[in-house]
Amino acid sequence: MKKHDQDVMKRHNRRTVFELIKKHHPLSRADIAKRTGMSPTTVSRIAFELMEQGYLSESDQAAASTGLGRKSTLIGLVNTAVxxxxxxxxxxxxxxxxxxxxxxxxxxxxxxxxxxxxxxxxxxxxxxxxxxxxxxxxxxxxxxxxxxxxxxxxxxxxxxxxxxxxxxxxxxxxxxxxxxxxxxxxxxxxxxxxxxALAEHLKGAAVGSRRTAILGLGSGVGSALILEGEVYRGGMNSAGEIGHITVDPGGMMCECGKAGCLQTFINIRSLLSEAGKVRRVHKIEEIFAAREAGERWAVHLIERALTYMAIAINNLVCMYNPDSVILCGELPDKFPEIYGEIEALCSSHIVWEPLRGSFRIHRSELSEWxxxxxxxxxxxxxxxxx
The missing domain is CATH 3.30.420.40 (ATPase, nucleotide binding domain)
Incomplete structure (x- = not known):
């Protein structure tokens, strides 16, 4: 049992050092020891093992001089190791x-x-x-x-x-x-x-955020939540399926088999279907063009969709109290002007008043990839x- 506990601790320490270097490289051994609380001997052993496996390398660049006048070598990631x-x-x-x-x-x-x-x-x-x-x-x-x-x-x-x-x-x-x-x-x-959400937390708009909600708007409507650096999953990994919240029991049929799901007022397929009752359209761009031209049906359809997008944000904010909400998906990617319109709706009357100003709306920094x-x-x- 003792051997097992030691192995678990070693693996934990190796992963801690590796993730620290991955996030902040290059670092000196002394800096790693200071940030992790591990002994310099432990840090040196782990660094040597990871360098032997090809994940890390020592750089020719030297860290700042120590009080003894010596310079410490920096350790960095080998980006293409895996x-x-x-x-x-x-x-x-x-x-x-x-x-x-x-x-x-x-x-x-x-x-x-x-x-x-x-x-x-x-x-x-x-x-x-x-x-x-x-x-x-x-x-x-x-x-x-x-x-x-x-x-x-x-x-x-x-x-x-x-x-x-x-x-x-x-x-x-x-x-x-x-x-x-x-x-x-x-x-x-x-x-x-x-x-x-994982990508935005590690490399995008959620870096440094403690509670981030991501709202995807496109072929479907969904969300994800990052709490203290971890993706919140729920019992069946189904947390965030906000698109299938019922907002109108007598509303349109959703492809999931229920009536009046939130996404039936927002997603591209539903917008095209509704537009088809007025005239034949094949692409979402045609609806936005008709709106730009002032055609009443298109103005109504898009403004209704924007209102329900703001309602989705309000629901996420009321449930999870995030400090950031990131919008992503085909609709905001293709039509970036909707960011400002959604923000205006949230700040004017959609979001519950005590929570206005408690969060910021961000664009995804990673776009389609x-x-x-x-x-x-x-x-x-x-x-x-x-």
Whole structure:
């Protein structure tokens, strides 16, 4: 039992040192010891082990002189020591990227997907696309330690199963198991906004925030919450499915099978469906163009959607009291002018008065590659935990 406890402590210390260097590198051994509270001997041993494994290196640059007139060598991360594949899977596409240890995207590709594709067909095509991306960019495949996939829906992130995804029409799909079989690379799966939340916390708009809510607005409506640096998941990893909160029991039918879900007033598919009652439209851009031209039906449709977006923010703020709310997704990415309109609605009358001014609304800093980055970092985290 004592040996087991010692092994656990060693692994914990190694991960603490590694994560500290990853976040703040380069650092001297003395600085690491000071920040972690570990002895200089322990820090030196861990640093040596991690350098032997190729994750860290000593730089020629020297740290500031000590009181004894000596200079200490700085330790930094070897960014390409390991690589990972990050994937965002949605109704009509898969976006794929290969990331280094810092979460920088080295190369990418996009794969068009038909809504009626079977899970097996989609998974096989993703496997082939990964291999093509590796070959085309001469990536050292032996350095790829994992694949991470973010997609909309309820995900069993421990097993990597898609429990239910309305947007994809998938139910009980063993995604991680099947992609691992095809590629030979360990695969992790999570809800796409939880993956993006991880990316925003580590590299984007949520850096330094203690309580951040992320609201995704596009083909669906969802949210994720970061509390003290950790993604809040709930009992079934389904926390944040705000799009399926019932706001009007007599409202429009949602593709989930219920009537009056919040997302039926906001998401692109519902907006196109409602617009189709007036005239035939194929793209969301046509509705915004009609609004710009002053067509009454389009003005009403978009302003109603913006109001419900502000209502979604109010609900998140009332439930979780975040210090930051990050807006992301296809709608704010394509139409950045809606940020100001949503903020105005929140500050004027939508958000409960005692909570106005208690949070800030941010744009995602990672735009369309946020889920890819978060998914790739998720697979790296799994690898280093193991």
């Amino acid at each position: 690589l990972s594949v990050g994937i965002e899977l949605d109704r009509h596409r898969a976006s794929i990227g290969i990331l280094d240890l810092q979460g920088s995207v080295l190369c990418t590709c996009k794969l068009a997907r038909q809504a009626e594709e079977s899970p097996e067909e989609t998974i096989s095509r993703i496997s082939a696309a990964i291999e093509e991306l590796v070959q085309r960019n001469a990536v050292d495949r032996t350095r790829i330690i994992g694949i991470g996939i973010g997609l909309p829906g309820i995900i069993n992130n421990d097993k990597g199963d898609v429990v239910f995804s309305v947007q994809l029409g998938w139910k009980n799909v063993r995604l991680a198991e099947r992609l691992t079989e095809l590629t030979g690379i360990r695969t992790a799966v999570d809800n796409e906004l939880k993956a993006k 946020g889920v890819v980055i978060g998914s790739g970092l998720l697979s790296q985290n799994r690898f280093f935990q193991l």
